[in-house]
Amino acid sequence: MRIFDPHIHMTSRTTDDYQAMYDAGVRALVEPSFWLGQPRTSPASFFDYFDALLGWEPFRAAQYGIAHHCTLALNPKEANDPRCVPVLDALPRYLVKDSVVAVGEIGYDSMTPAEDTALAAQLQLAADHELPALVHTPHRDKLAGLHRTLDVIRESHLSPERVLLDHLNETTVKDALDSGCWAGFSIYPDTKMDEDRMIAILRIHGTERILVNSAADWGRSDPLKTRKVGDAMLAAGFGDDDVDQVLWRNPVAFYGQSGRLQLGVAAPDPLHEGNSILRGGE
Amino acid sequence: MPMSPTNPPLLTRKELDAQLGGAARAWLDEALAEAEHSAAHQDTEQPGGPYAAPSWELRYAAAGRYCGLEHADSVRALLLIEARAALPALTRLYEQGTAAERHAVLLTLHRLDLGPTALPLVEDALRTNDTRLVAAAVGPYGAAHLDPHNWRHAILKCLFTGVPVDAVDGLARRARGDAELARMLGDFAAERIAAGRSVPTDLTRVLELTTPGAAAPTEES
Ligand SMILES: [Zn+2]
Numbered sequence: 001m002r003i004f005d006p007h008i009h010m011t012s013r014t015t016d017d018y019q020a021m022y023d024a025g026v027r028a029l030v031e032p033s034f035w036l037g038q039p040r041t042s043p044a045s046f047f048d049y050f051d052a053l054l055g056w057e058p059f060r061a062a063q064y065g066i067a068h069h070c071t072l073a074l075n076p077k078e079a080n081d082p083r084c085v086p087v088l089d090a091l092p093r094y095l096v097k098d099s100v101v102a103v104g105e106i107g108y109d110s111m112t113p114a115e116d117t118a119l120a121a122q123l124q125l126a127a128d129h130e131l132p133a134l135v136h137t138p139h140r141d142k143l144a145g146l147h148r149t150l151d152v153i154r155e156s157h158l159s160p161e162r163v164l165l166d167h168l169n170e171t172t173v174k175d176a177l178d179s180g181c182w183a184g185f186s187i188y189p190d191t192k193m194d195e196d197r198m199i200a201i202l203r204i205h206g207t208e209r210i211l212v213n214s215a216a217d218w219g220r221s222d223p224l225k226t227r228k229v230g231d232a233m234l235a236a237g238f239g240d241d242d243v244d245q246v247l248w249r250n251p252v253a254f255y256g257q258s259g260r261l262q263l264g265v266a267a268p269d270p271l272h273e274g275n276s277i278l279r280g281g282e
Numbered sequence: 283m284p285m286s287p288t289n290p291p292l293l294t295r296k297e298l299d300a301q302l303g304g305a306a307r308a309w310l311d312e313a314l315a316e317a318e319h320s321a322a323h324q325d326t327e328q329p330g331g332p333y334a335a336p337s338w339e340l341r342y343a344a345a346g347r348y349c350g351l352e353h354a355d356s357v358r359a360l361l362l363i364e365a366r367a368a369l370p371a372l373t374r375l376y377e378q379g380t381a382a383e384r385h386a387v388l389l390t391l392h393r394l395d396l397g398p399t400a401l402p403l404v405e406d407a408l409r410t411n412d413t414r415l416v417a418a419a420v421g422p423y424g425a426a427h428l429d430p431h432n433w434r435h436a437i438l439k440c441l442f443t444g445v446p447v448d449a450v451d452g453l454a455r456r457a458r459g460d461a462e463l464a465r466m467l468g469d470f471a472a473e474r475i476a477a478g479r480s481v482p483t484d485l486t487r488v489l490e491l492t493t494p495g496a497a498a499p500t501e502e503s
Pocket of ligand 1 (some may be wrong): 007
């Protein structure tokens with residue numbers, strides 16, 4: 001089973017996770033820039049984070065045979081902090097980087113006017129840079145949030161097939177798919193979605209334009225949830241081709257719209273003793 | 283950028299022209315013209331706003347997508363040379379660059395007229411654990427300008443992180459007769475032996491090069 005996790009925050013994960021993901025079949029992933037748990041206080045803090053997503057993190061991933069790409073943006077939560085908003089002016093410089101395959105995560109958190117402005121501005125940045133957009137749907141007041149998100153997308157220069165709506169569930173999947181956008185589902189240990197509910201959604205809505213991710217980060221989450229969905233699909237009677245479509249071909253097709261996916265990663269180096277991830281001091 | 287932490291030779295303009303398709307060649311022509319224009323107007327044209335970038339710097343980032351990732355280092359090096367990139371631009375490109383963009387800056391430093399002023403970039407690269415950056419930092423510019431203390435630590439860093447010492451420019455010349463490097467290598471070897479671990483073959487090789495009468499290399503790199 002080849003797996004592409006289209007949404008996972010590897011800066012918060014360990015090398016054990018990379019190894020377990022490789023063993024489970026993960027060969028590619030996209031790491032969206034997001035909130036770190038601890039609020040940032042300046043654009044410079046974003047720049048260091050973007051640099052990690054463009055430098056150190058792909059290096060770590062490659063040592064485990066996994067292709068690493070990222071999406072960059074001012075996230076919805078911090079769009080409300082005037083100390084962070086100037087990062088929008090610096091984004092054009094980062095969106096030209098080779099491994100940036102979308103603008104994201106953008107979208108709504110509390111549905112404030114500041115979030116309206118940041119979402120519209122960043123959808124425009126995506127259109128200007130010929131990039132797709134990864135749009136997070138809010139955790140609170142999700143259905144109303146989805147509708148407001150769809151309104152802003154319709155007013156933007158980005159066509160729906162270049163938008164991935166994420167963190168969907170039973171109440172939002174239909175409207176999301178009807179809009180022409182791609183539909184993403186984050187499978188968590190105990191909130192958002194689980195494997196069985198995902199199977200039920202796939203039975204009703206099919207496997208087209210649907211992506212599954214672990215969204216694993218610094219919170220309680222599981223980087224192997226993609227594999228668990230694949231296993232659950234097979235157990236539920238879906239075929240290998242269905243699994244491959246959801247876990248590989250769909251994310252490749254969506255992010256491939258950037259023209260920047262590089263899926264051939266050199267096999268892990270046989271560097272063992274010298275492996276610099278061993279902190280360069282062992 | 284190749285994962286292998288050695289530095290393949292950069293291609294010249296002529297060699298690139300022979301390998302690139304028509305669209306890529308046209309892109310390169312335009313990019314080099316923009317870089318040259320920027321060099322000619324270095325004092326008069328400042329980018330607007332703190333985050334704005336001259337167009338050739340955006341081309342620098344996109345080089346691999348237009349000319350092939352395998353040619354990205356060569357194209358970026360040509361752009362830096364054509365733009366006669368000065369320290370502020372180099373620092374900006376390095377600090378705001380991906381690992382691949384930083385790599386190309388490091389590989390080109392010795393071909394720009396910088397004296398030792400770009401050493402902070404090399405020192406930054408040597409603080410990372412990214413083997414591609416460490417390998418590029420011990421190239422000709424580092425060999426020419428790193429002071430003895432930092433140069434010795436760069437050698438140890440290569441041994442620690444598994445960067446082949448073949449990547450170290452001027453290794454034999456700088457190592458010859460370096461008693462302090464010999465001591466550091468001996469201590470490192472002793473530490474490995476005490477831990478029941480093998481001594482890297484590259485360590486033994488560099489240690490041999492430190493003897494004062496070590497044979498002069500046939501090919502000075
Ligand atoms: Zn996320």
